[in-house]
Amino acid sequence: MLIKSLLAINNTINSLEDIKNWIEYRNRCVQVCVDRTSFLSLANWCIDENGSLRHISGHFFSIEGIKVRTDYGAVSCWTQPIINQPEIGFLGILTKEFDGVLYFLMQAKIEPGNINCVQISPTLQATKSNYRQVHHGKQPRYLEYFVNALPEQILLDQLQSEQGSRFLRKRNRNIIIKIKDDIEINDDFRWMTLGQIKELMRYNNLVNMDTRTVLSGLNISNYISPVDDMTKMSPLGAGLILSTVTNHCYRSMEEHLSWLSTLKSKYDLLVDKFSIKDMEDWQILSDEIVRKDEQYFKVIGVKVTISSREVTSWCQPLIQPMQQGLCAFIIKKIYGVYHFLVQAKLECGNFDVMELAPSVQCLTGNIYLTDGMKPPFVDYVLNIPSERIVYDALQSEEGGRFFKEQNRNMIIEADDAFPIELPECYTWMTLGQMYKFLVFNNYLNIQSRSLISALKYSEWV
Amino acid sequence: MLIKSLLAINNTINSLEDIKNWIEYRNRCVQVCVDRTSFLSLANWCIDENGSLRHISGHFFSIEGIKVRTDYGAVSCWTQPIINQPEIGFLGILTKEFDGVLYFLMQAKIEPGNINCVQISPTLQATKSNYRQVHHGKQPRYLEYFVNALPEQILLDQLQSEQGSRFLRKRNRNIIIKIKDDIEINDDFRWMTLGQIKELMRYNNLVNMDTRTVLSGLNISNYISPVDDMTKMSPLGAGLILSTVTNHCYRSMEEHLSWLSTLKSKYDLLVDKFSIKDMEDWQILSDEIVRKDEQYFKVIGVKVTISSREVTSWCQPLIQPMQQGLCAFIIKKIYGVYHFLVQAKLECGNFDVMELAPSVQCLTGNIYLTDGMKPPFVDYVLNIPSERIVYDALQSEEGGRFFKEQNRNMIIEADDAFPIELPECYTWMTLGQMYKFLVFNNYLNIQSRSLISALKYSEWV
Numbered sequence: 001m002l003i004k005s006l007l008a009i010n011n012t013i014n015s016l017e018d019i020k021n022w023i024e025y026r027n028r029c030v031q032v033c034v035d036r037t038s039f040l041s042l043a044n045w046c047i048d049e050n051g052s053l054r055h056i057s058g059h060f061f062s063i064e065g066i067k068v069r070t071d072y073g074a075v076s077c078w079t080q081p082i083i084n085q086p087e088i089g090f091l092g093i094l095t096k097e098f099d100g101v102l103y104f105l106m107q108a109k110i111e112p113g114n115i116n117c118v119q120i121s122p123t124l125q126a127t128k129s130n131y132r133q134v135h136h137g138k139q140p141r142y143l144e145y146f147v148n149a150l151p152e153q154i155l156l157d158q159l160q161s162e163q164g165s166r167f168l169r170k171r172n173r174n175i176i177i178k179i180k181d182d183i184e185i186n187d188d189f190r191w192m193t194l195g196q197i198k199e200l201m202r203y204n205n206l207v208n209m210d211t212r213t214v215l216s217g218l219n220i221s222n223y224i225s226p227v228d229d230m231t232k233m234s235p236l237g238a239g240l241i242l243s244t245v246t247n248h249c250y251r252s253m254e255e256h257l258s259w260l261s262t263l264k265s266k267y268d269l270l271v272d273k274f275s276i277k278d279m280e281d282w283q284i285l286s287d288e289i290v291r292k293d294e295q296y297f298k299v300i301g302v303k304v305t306i307s308s309r310e311v312t313s314w315c316q317p318l319i320q321p322m323q324q325g326l327c328a329f330i331i332k333k334i335y336g337v338y339h340f341l342v343q344a345k346l347e348c349g350n351f352d353v354m355e356l357a358p359s360v361q362c363l364t365g366n367i368y369l370t371d372g373m374k375p376p377f378v379d380y381v382l383n384i385p386s387e388r389i390v391y392d393a394l395q396s397e398e399g400g401r402f403f404k405e406q407n408r409n410m411i412i413e414a415d416d417a418f419p420i421e422l423p424e425c426y427t428w429m430t431l432g433q434m435y436k437f438l439v440f441n442n443y444l445n446i447q448s449r450s451l452i453s454a455l456k457y458s459e460w461v
Numbered sequence: 462m463l464i465k466s467l468l469a470i471n472n473t474i475n476s477l478e479d480i481k482n483w484i485e486y487r488n489r490c491v492q493v494c495v496d497r498t499s500f501l502s503l504a505n506w507c508i509d510e511n512g513s514l515r516h517i518s519g520h521f522f523s524i525e526g527i528k529v530r531t532d533y534g535a536v537s538c539w540t541q542p543i544i545n546q547p548e549i550g551f552l553g554i555l556t557k558e559f560d561g562v563l564y565f566l567m568q569a570k571i572e573p574g575n576i577n578c579v580q581i582s583p584t585l586q587a588t589k590s591n592y593r594q595v596h597h598g599k600q601p602r603y604l605e606y607f608v609n610a611l612p613e614q615i616l617l618d619q620l621q622s623e624q625g626s627r628f629l630r631k632r633n634r635n636i637i638i639k640i641k642d643d644i645e646i647n648d649d650f651r652w653m654t655l656g657q658i659k660e661l662m663r664y665n666n667l668v669n670m671d672t673r674t675v676l677s678g679l680n681i682s683n684y685i686s687p688v689d690d691m692t693k694m695s696p697l698g699a700g701l702i703l704s705t706v707t708n709h710c711y712r713s714m715e716e717h718l719s720w721l722s723t724l725k726s727k728y729d730l731l732v733d734k735f736s737i738k739d740m741e742d743w744q745i746l747s748d749e750i751v752r753k754d755e756q757y758f759k760v761i762g763v764k765v766t767i768s769s770r771e772v773t774s775w776c777q778p779l780i781q782p783m784q785q786g787l788c789a790f791i792i793k794k795i796y797g798v799y800h801f802l803v804q805a806k807l808e809c810g811n812f813d814v815m816e817l818a819p820s821v822q823c824l825t826g827n828i829y830l831t832d833g834m835k836p837p838f839v840d841y842v843l844n845i846p847s848e849r850i851v852y853d854a855l856q857s858e859e860g861g862r863f864f865k866e867q868n869r870n871m872i873i874e875a876d877d878a879f880p881i882e883l884p885e886c887y888t889w890m891t892l893g894q895m896y897k898f899l900v901f902n903n904y905l906n907i908q909s910r911s912l913i914s915a916l917k918y919s920e921w922v
Contacts, residue, residue: 088726128726151712157719159726173726251612257900258618265549265589265620265634273734351813352902439718440901441813 002223005102005194006457007232013103013191016199022190023118023206026108032117033305034403038287042301042315051276051284053299053317059129061085061401063289063299063317065282066168067274072267072346074373079279081289081299082349083319083401084168088159090131091210092124092146092175094183095155096191102178103191105142106211111399112304113318115406119208119396120200123189141186149177156217159441160449161355163397164347166297166319168271171351171441174214194218198456204394205406209450212395216449219435220457221245236390236413237457243338243431250334250420250428253436259427263344264353271348296363297321300403318403323363324394327447328381328410330359331390332418332428339428341377341414345445355445356437359426364408376423384412391454409451431455463684466563466655467918468693474564474652477660480581483651484667487569487579494766495573495864499748503762504776512737512745514760514778520590522546522862524750524760524778526743527629528735533728533807535834540740542750542760543810544780544862545629549620551592552671553585553607553636555644556616557652563639564652566603567672572860573765574779576867580669580857581661584650602647610638617678620902621910622816624858625808627758627780629732632812632902635675655679659917665855666867670911673856677910680896681918682706697851697874698918704799704892711795711881711889714897720888724805725814732809757824758782761864781864784824785855788908789842789871791820792851793879793889800889802838802875806906816906817898820887825869837884845873852915870912892916 009016039047044056053063064084069077094105109121126140131147155176162170185191192200197215201207221244224230233241251259276284281291290298300320305313330341345357362375391411396402420428429437434452437443444452470477500508505517514524525545530538555566570582587601592608616637623631646652653661658676662668682705685691694702712720737745742752751759761781766774791802806818823836852872857863881889890898895913898904905913 086731087729090726128729151716151719154715154719157715157722159722173722175722253900254615254618255612258612258615261618261620261634261636265551268548268589270547439714440904443901 001097001100001102002194002218003220003225003228004100005104006198006220007195007229008101008193009195009199012101012193012196013098016196019190019192019196019200023108023116023120026118026188027116029308030110030117031307032110032112034112035303035305036287037301037303037315039301040286041303042317045301045315045317047284049275049277050273051289057129060127064168065274065276065279066348067272068348069270070268070346070348072269079274079281080296080348081276081282082168083166083170085127085170087128089127089172090124090143090146090175091122091172091214092142092177093211093214094123094142094145095176095178096180096183097178098191101193103193104197105185105189106192106197108188108190109208110306111208112302112316113401113403113405114208114399115205115396115404119399120192120197120206120211121208122210122214125210142183145179146175146177149175153177153179156214158217158439160213160217161351161442161446163446164350164355166349166402168349169351170349172210172213174217176214176218195456195458198454201395201454202391202393205396207395209396209398209446212450212453213446216444216453217438219244219438221432221435233458239333239338240431240455240457244435245432246337246430248335248337249430249433250339253433256427256429256433260344260354263425267346267353269346269348269350269353295322302403319401319405320403321405325363325407326360326378326381326410327358327407327451328360328412329448329451330377330381330412330414330418332414332420334420334428337430339430340434341422342427342429342434342448344425347445351442356434356443356448357445358448358451361447376426380418381410381412388413388415391451393454395450407447409454411451411454462558462561462563463655463679464681464686464689465561466565467659467681468656468690469562469654470656470660473562473654473657474559477657480651480653480657480661484569484577484579484581487649488577490769491571491578492768493571493573493578494768496764496766497748498762498764498776500762501747502764502776503778506762506776506778508745510738511734512750518590521588525629526735526737526740527809528733529809530731531729531807531809533730540735540742541757541809542737542743543629544627544631546588546631548589550588550633551585551604551607551636552583552633552675553603553638554672554675555584555603555606556637556639557641557644558639559652562654564654565658566646566650567653567658568650570649570669571767572669573763573777574862574864574866575669575860576666576857576865580860581653581658581667581672582669583671583675586671603644606640606644607636607638610636614638614640617675619678619900621674621678622812622903622907624907625811625816627810627863629810630812631810633671633674635678637675637679656917656919659915662856662915663852663854666857668856670857670859670907673911673914674907677914678899680705680899682893682896694919700794700799701892701916701918705896706893707798707891709796709798710891710894711800714894717888717890717894717898721805721815724886728807728814730807730809730811730814756783763864779864780862780866782866786824786868787821787839787842787871788819788868788912789821789838789873790909790912791838791842791873791875791879793875793881795881795889798891800891801895802883803888803890803895803909805886808906812903817895817904817909818906819909819912822908837887841875841879842871842873849874849876852912854915856911868908870915872912872915
């Protein structure tokens with residue numbers, strides 16, 4: 001039923017056109033104003049003696065300063081603000097079978113930082129503060145299905161990381177449940193197939209990051225059954241399916257684990273709290289916390305006003321990036337099996353020192369040149385002939401925390417001349433191996449998961 | 462060759478008697494003086510403005526204060542000193558095959574906190590400070606074999622946690638390598654079979670914690686071959702082997718992972734640095750940091766003098782427990798397969814909120830009664846008839862940090878009446894499932910691993 005959902009684009013409850021029109025309509029019906037506001041006027045938020053931005057309830061998230069020391073990379077010590085939200089939220093998708101096809105209940109959700117105001121989001125997106133009703137708001141819709149889910153209803157239930165350069169050890173519970181009851185569908189929600197959601201990921205900034213990370217955990221190969229019509233898969237799709245099930249791997253799981261143990265032991269990551277007010281490279285202005293050289297990102301205060309049938313308004317800080325980034329997987333057939341070029345990457349907010357990142361994960365523009373070196377493979381990815389591009393779209397980071405942040409997401413197939421031998425922090429993994437890591441927490445980073453979620457296993461275009 | 466090593470107790474390079482005599486002889490040849498010393502006289506250590514004990518080099522470890530907040534357990538907020546050593550050390554065992562049997566190169570090592578001065582230790586026990594020669598000492602013996610190990614030499618290579626109530630997110634690299642070269646065997650080292658080491662674990666405080674955690678990662682079922690003589694296994698041993706390979710599990714891996722995601726999401730763990738000088742329950746005396754009610758543990762300063770052929774002397778802090786503890790696994794046949802009663806336990810220094818702990822892990826004495834409740838199953842374990850005891854020995858914590866700390870390690874087989882339904886934080890796992898978790902970091906805690914290492918799979922006594 002999952003494979004059928006992957007393959008069903010047409011003859012579905014809602015057509016792809018319906019869904020696109022619905023999002024467009026929701027966008028027309030709503031007006032979202034995001035106005036820059038000085039920190040002093042940021043209602044319910046305050047700056048403490050360390051320059052940290054905190055909600056007066058003590059809940060939600062805060063922006064705090066950290067000092068990072070590491071022997072990984074070109075810069076051995078720096079200070080930066082980071083989002084601290086030491087609680088595990090829900091990112092949940094509710095599914096149900098109709099006529100043998102699994103449908104996902106998706107939400108048209110507005111976030112202040114979204115480039116398209118409305119993006120396709122999980123059924124439930126709730127922080128612990130949210131669902132404990134710290135802000136005296138309504139209980140999030142459908143929460144009770146997730147809180148009361150029985151073991152047999154759970155298709156997926158994992159703790160997964162957020163962006164390691166922006167969040168301090170943040171994780172969310174990624175959960176997919178399957179229900180049999182009839183449920184009331186609120187206006188903000190629509191049933192979609194997996195194939196439709198993946199098709200919508202081909203558009204820029206339409207499917208939000210939370211949806212992408214939750215769906216990335218669905219290991220398609222667990223659901224293949226003899227009745228599924230695999231002829232609808234493209235040669236590439238069939239090759240990717242093979243990559244999830246094969247034992248013909250360039251390196252064994254034991255070798256990957258040993259490689260990771262070596263790297264995590266070799267590179268130190270020391271993160272200590274550090275007052276933003278004492279940072280030499282950063283300054284706290286009336287309405288932003290920004291580096292003196294204006295690089296990387298800044299923290300801004302905004303007042304958000306959403307007007308549809310009723311008007312809602314609140315203030316919050318957001319992280320605004322200074323430029324776009326690039327996240328790309330290079331794939332290549334080794335022993336006739338697709339392997340993904342995976343990078344062990346240290347980021348300051350990582351829960352476990354290093355996570356498995358895409359082949360290329362960097363800012364675009366000139367900032368990544370601080371040590372006079374470009375990261376490996378950047379030029380190769382950016383100059384790839386178009387016929388080798390498997391996937392290419394701009395995708396947003398979470399609009400509840402990031403202001404119009406988008407990264408170019410690419411999957412490209414390397415040519416035969418691309419070397420199999422790789423630098424120290426890089427290796428080749430099959431999709432099956434990546435899924436094995438994905439099941440356990442804090443191995444694949446969110447950028448990797450975003451790209452994995454875009455794999456269609458078939459081509460209709 | 463590993464199974465042969467498990468079964469080989471006699472007709473080996475060194476007999477069991479040889480090994481015991483060798484340890485006894487080493488104990489006679491050496492004199493270890495551990496004298497309580499005031500912190501002011503603790504050479505090369507100082508107390509900083511927060512009451513933290515630090516080595517003047519800035520390396521090794523420090524004793525720092527933390528404030529813990531959690532909604533798990535009876536106490537929601539407390540302060541305590543904890544060992545901070547934010548680097549990953551080596552715990553390495555070198556192995557080699559002789560006549561088709563795998564031998565482990567074990568060291569007779571003295572640690573100041575050891576109850577028996579000399580305990581059987583891994584080939585290599587080195588902190589990063591050690592092997593970077595911060596103390597200008599000699600390079601640890603055999604280090605180069607581990608640093609230069611090739612992928613095909615590695616039998617096991619995992620990052621594993623230390624005691625979560627005493628260490629702040631500490632991990633070590635547990636590694637076993639197999640070499641073919643002839644190597645020089647220093648007087649402090651002997652070749653032993655796996656069976657011999659496990660036999661020695663039946664004695665109190667003879668095999669050190671580092672050896673036990675490294676050996677716990679060896680999943681015996683990966684090494685079974687048709688030539689192995691399984692008839693040497695006892696019915697219990699054969700049952701345990703079955704438990705490593707079976708698919709007849711009370712709960713699936715997916716269910717266990719979902720159960721862990723639920724618990725890790727439900728319970729918060731917030732750990733912040735907190736000055737020991739500001740702790741209300743603790744006091745810094747001239748020669749110890751101790752709770753006013755003298756419970757749990759205290760930090761002491763010691764001067765260590767080891768006299769054998771030459772005299773070595775140094776000062777360091779140690780953690781001294783106020784009483785013994787109990788670590789016990791309850792096992793029970795479910796669907797005809799041995800299952801282990803596993804507990805998801807939150808400890809303040811845990812890397813990932815909760816780790817999988819033994820069925821019972823608590824202090825003995827009256828301290829665990831603070832909330833008026835005993836932990837589940839304690840009385841059941843302590844009152845078990847002797848014929849249901851699979852394993853029972855006193856085992857030491859690491860003598861480089863802990864002063865004469867020992868815990869009673871037990872494995873017991875429950876009777877038929879023992880309930881299968883368990884409280885929220887408890888579940889049943891097969892040995893195979895525990896090994897699956899063990900491969901990935903920070904799932905099984907060190908107390909669980911210590912018990913797993915004691916499984917003999919056979920009985921000779």
